[in-house]
Amino acid sequence: MVRENDIRENEVAVDTPEPVDARLTYIGRISTPWTSRLTCPRQERLDGPTCRIEVFEPWTQTLKGIEEFERLEVIYWLDRSRRDLVLQSPGNNGAVLGTFSIRSPVRPNPIGTSNVQLESVDGNVLAVRGLDCLDGTPLLDLKPDRNLFKPIAPPQPGDFETGDAHMVVRHCQKK
């Protein structure tokens, strides 16, 4: 079962400090067809099976207006992942890559992201396609797809900064 939690040839684990810098709340739960890391899709597909995202109280009001977006960004906690591998061998062949060069669920902070197709909203439950996580995965956040969302707040100085333009802007403001 080396694919599940063991370490493969040339992989490197490090002693990591206790994770104490910030704390998360599970605000919902994701239901998918997959109960083992060995059967999950390696990568999500928008024509994949319909999955279910349930949002818990007291956060259900956060969903107001979400049905306007065809696609969402889903952020979740890969709660069954080890966190200490810095070099990994996804091919299990002795060749290793840094954890930040692959999209493995094993990460120092095991946060998963998916861009999904929103199929329906029924109260506090969303039906979506495009997930690849395990059944029961804790939900951390939902956002409208960045390409579909237009900011509503009034414009801010940073909106107009390109290249090293901010230096110029700051200089002008000082005058």
Next chain:
Amino acid sequence: MVRENDIRENEVAVDTPEPVDARLTYIGRISTPWTSRLTCPRQERLDGPTCRIEVFEPWTQTLKGIEEFERLEVIYWLDRSRRDLVLQSPGNNGAVLGTFSIRSPVRPNPIGTSNVQLESVDGNVLAVRGLDCLDGTPLLDLKPDRNLFKPIAPPQPGDFETGDAHMVVRHCQKK
């Protein structure tokens, strides 16, 4: 300073449980030109100013191979955000939307994501364009852009499941 941390007309805050479900480690730090939420870009742009991402020890080996990817997904902790608003009024005009219908930094789990252009790698420091977060923001994770990354691990059953196909697959396996 209503834009900074106060509540606007018709916004709704809820009593939330203590965040105790999982714990994060700050694995690096992001440097940007912006020191106040009032000057940040509302949304990232790939032609924006070059920003700097420093990865701390013992995680620097995680960067091995990252220079192969022109674009990265950056995940960070919006450490100066309140977490209790479920309805927000980004226009400050009495009209409210659920937190999950907007990309505000104020969220139950204040996790930010950006797709950035990788400009250079110098040891444990990356130069990137396309961030919109505050200077000093803690880093949580880096991943190759999902559109540039091809899974290296051997194929798994879930890779081939579309629509409700997984039901059929499971049925076949039982025979």
